Amino acid sequence: MLRIITSNLNGIRSAQKKGFFEWMLKSEADIVCVQELKAQNEDL
Numbered sequence: 001m002l003r004i005i006t007s008n009l010n011g012i013r014s015a016q017k018k019g020f021f022e023w024m025l026k027s028e029a030d031i032v033c034v035q036e037l038k039a040q041n042e043d044l
Contacts, residue, residue, distance in 0.1 A: 002030050002031070003027065003028065003029045003030050003031075004029060004030065004031045004032075004033070005024065005027055005029040005031070005032045005033070006032075006033040006034075006035070007020070007032075007033070007034055007035070008034075008035045008036050009034050009035070009036060009038075010036065010038060011038045011039065012038070012039040013039075
């Protein structure tokens with residue numbers, strides 16, 4: 001089964017502080033979509 005995660009993020013640094021990336025890795029998603037992401041190139 002294909003697992004897709006979609007999340008509406010305000011900022012990449014804020015999401016990181018709140019544990020988004022750890023949660024995303026634990027979910028073992030095949031596809032991850034983020035909306036309303038505010039980030040500079042060096043943040044990615």
